[in-house]
Amino acid sequence: MSHHRSILFHFKVSRPAFWAALSILFAVLIGVFILDPIWQWYGLHVPGEQNTKADFTYPVDTVFYIRNAELGYRWSVHEPTSIWFHPLLSWATRILPNQIPGNLRLYFLSLVSALFSLIVVYKYSLKVFQVELSPYLLLLAILVPGGLNIAVGNAELPALLFNTLLLLAIINRNSGAIIFLVGAFAILTKPNAIYMLAPTAVYGLYAFVRRDKDMVWRCILGMLGILLPWIGWIGYVDMRVGETGAYWQARQIATVPLYLGPITLVYRAVQAMALGDWGETLRFATAFVIPLVDLWLVLLVPFRSELHRLAGISSILAMLLITLVINNPNKVIVYAMTLPSHIAVGLLAMQAGFQNVFHPIGLSRSKHFILTLALLSYLLFCVGMFLFFVIGTPLEWYY
Amino acid sequence: MSLVLPILFVILFLTRGHLRKIRLNARMISVGVVALVTVLLIVGFGIATRWLFEQRIETAVPPIYDIYRRIYDVTSP
Numbered sequence: 001m002s003h004h005r006s007i008l009f010h011f012k013v014s015r016p017a018f019w020a021a022l023s024i025l026f027a028v029l030i031g032v033f034i035l036d037p038i039w040q041w042y043g044l045h046v047p048g049e050q051n052t053k054a055d056f057t058y059p060v061d062t063v064f065y066i067r068n069a070e071l072g073y074r075w076s077v078h079e080p081t082s083i084w085f086h087p088l089l090s091w092a093t094r095i096l097p098n099q100i101p102g103n104l105r106l107y108f109l110s111l112v113s114a115l116f117s118l119i120v121v122y123k124y125s126l127k128v129f130q131v132e133l134s135p136y137l138l139l140l141a142i143l144v145p146g147g148l149n150i151a152v153g154n155a156e157l158p159a160l161l162f163n164t165l166l167l168l169a170i171i172n173r174n175s176g177a178i179i180f181l182v183g184a185f186a187i188l189t190k191p192n193a194i195y196m197l198a199p200t201a202v203y204g205l206y207a208f209v210r211r212d213k214d215m216v217w218r219c220i221l222g223m224l225g226i227l228l229p230w231i232g233w234i235g236y237v238d239m240r241v242g243e244t245g246a247y248w249q250a251r252q253i254a255t256v257p258l259y260l261g262p263i264t265l266v267y268r269a270v271q272a273m274a275l276g277d278w279g280e281t282l283r284f285a286t287a288f289v290i291p292l293v294d295l296w297l298v299l300l301v302p303f304r305s306e307l308h309r310l311a312g313i314s315s316i317l318a319m320l321l322i323t324l325v326i327n328n329p330n331k332v333i334v335y336a337m338t339l340p341s342h343i344a345v346g347l348l349a350m351q352a353g354f355q356n357v358f359h360p361i362g363l364s365r366s367k368h369f370i371l372t373l374a375l376l377s378y379l380l381f382c383v384g385m386f387l388f389f390v391i392g393t394p395l396e397w398y399y
Numbered sequence: 400m401s402l403v404l405p406i407l408f409v410i411l412f413l414t415r416g417h418l419r420k421i422r423l424n425a426r427m428i429s430v431g432v433v434a435l436v437t438v439l440l441i442v443g444f445g446i447a448t449r450w451l452f453e454q455r456i457e458t459a460v461p462p463i464y465d466i467y468r469r470i471y472d473v474t475s476p
Contacts, residue, residue: 266440270447288440295433306425313429317436 016135020118023138024111024150030142031056031151035390042394048081057107057153059393060334061085065155066102069093075240080250083237088188089155107153114150117161124164125344127171128312130302137347144346145290145385146337155190156337162186163196164340166222167311170203173214176221183225188233192338193226198318199311199341200226206307265327279397282388286398287329290336291320293381297345301352312341330399333389349378 035056046052046063058066064081068090074082089109096105118138125133141147149156162185169179186193204219237247269284294316303309316339323332336342353375356368392398 266443267447267450270444270451274448274451292437292440295436299429299433306429309429310425313432317432320436 016122016138017119019135019138020115020122023118023141024115026139027114027142027148027151028111030148035148035151038390039394042391044394047396047399055103056151058103059152060154060331060399062106062110062153062155063103065089066093066106069106070102073240075237075242077241077243077246077249083241083247083250085155086188086190086233088185089158103153110153110155110157111150113158113161117157117164118150120161120164120168121340121344124168124171124340125348127168128303128305128308129344129348130304131348131352133344133348134351137351140347140350141343143350143379143382143386144337144343145286145293145382146333146335146389147343147346148386148389149334149337154334156192156334159186159190159192159338160340160343162189163193163338166193166196166225167199167340170200170215170218170222171308173218176218179218180221180225183222184229187226187230190338191230192319192335194230194322195315195318195339197223197226198314202311202314203307206310265324265329268327269329279392279395282392282397284329286385286388287323287332288320289381290332290385291316291323293378294336294339294342294345297349297378298341301345301348312345315339315341333385333392333398346382350375353378 039056039059044054044056044059046054047061052063054063061081064085068082068085068087073087077083089106092109093102093105096108100108118141122133122135122138142150146156162182166179166182166186168174169182183193183196186196200219200222204216204223207213207215207219234247238244243249265284265287269288272280272284295313298309298312298316303312319332319335319339323329353371356371356375388397
């Protein structure tokens with residue numbers, strides 16, 4: 001009996017899918033019993049529409065994906081909240097039975113994406129890290145900055161799924177067709193897929209230097225998989241609107257040009273911190289702190305190859321660079337969740353910290369103290385970001 | 400932005416002999432890049448703070464834009 005029990009226990013704990021599913025269940029409970037009452041109390045509403053209430057199944061701009069699914073695209077530059085959004089998630093929502101409300105259909109898709117995302121991020125971690133990530137740690141995914149997004153309906157988790165699959169397909173040397181297709185799915189889900197151009201380029205350049213032609217072609221196909229469907233979608237939007245440049249014209253509303261100088265965003269951040277309110281301060285602070293913490297964590301955790309470390313750094317830098325170039329600090333906390341390295345590195349840092357706290361084997365007292373302090377600092381940061389997400393979402397602090 | 404990748408390709412093509420030699424120091428590239436970004440941001444924040452105090456701005460400056468409110472203004476009848 002005890003033998004059977006131990007086999008069953010071993011089977012369960014060794015399966016990342018089991019822990020990923022448990023994490024999703026945990027996230028759903030948090031969504032229903034914690035986020036929903038708090039956000040209802042704060043009067044969560046559709047951005048820009050004070051009188052249209054929303055709930056945790058479609059916070060922030062998720063409602064615009066649902067409208068695109070239910071009403072179809074409104075092809076006009078005067079409808080930016082329609083043509084801003086890429087089509088894959090709206091198409092998938094439309095395919096599901098329309099007897100179910102649109103928000104629940106999208107929430108379901110988001111949860112399924114989150115489940116598969118956690119599994120593929122775990123597989124990605126096995127490929128790139130020198131130490132094995134414990135599958136139990138997936139339960140703490142909601143604690144990684146922005147990880148609470150798993151508990152709500154959103155487009156970032158489907159984007160994370162395709163972005164991670166793209167990197168895995170390249171690392172695993174899958175066929176070019178698969179790599180191209182995954183890249184296409186990623187960009188048609190969210191424009192954030194362009195972050196993946198950076199790690200793909202890093203893998204490609206490394207292969208180029210080593211004269212690994214097969215890998216170079218895979219990486220080029222990955223980049224083309226992102227770029228060609230994107231160009232295609234931009235052209236399609238322009239055609240349907242009947243105006244060349246309509247896609248970018250709509251996007252310009254969300255972009256502050258760099259007319260005030262090369263570090264305008266930094267200047268505005270300092271202004272907000274010195275003179276602004278809590279929301280403005282945190283909006284700008286998180287835009288810089290989240291990528292910076294990620295960059296330093298990537299330096300600290302052990303990778304199988306320095307190539308994977310450089311690829312991870314490049315994706316975080318791509319996010320930071322785009323934030324600076326479009327001069328827009330909004331939503332970095334949720335955009336970070338589209339990066340495979342963000343969540344994997346966060347979980348591994350927690351694991352390393354816990355191991356050093358509870359099993360400080362072969363460490364001097366001073367090293368043990370420093371690592372304990374580092375873990376506590378990171379956990380404190382994660383808890384802070386958790387609270388920022390809970391309170392900042394209904395108060396519009398990050399968008 | 401779109402020129403960055405082709406330029407990188409050309410630089411790498413021209414310097415690949417040297418790159419093979421420094422491959423072992425890839426960790427230093429990561430450390431260097433992250434340190435550079437951190438320093439640039441710290442310097443940027445320092446310069447921005449100095450500008451702010453030199454201009455003696457004492458009242459809260461409204462956000463340059465408020466994304467959804469602006470859209471609401473555009474889209475409201």
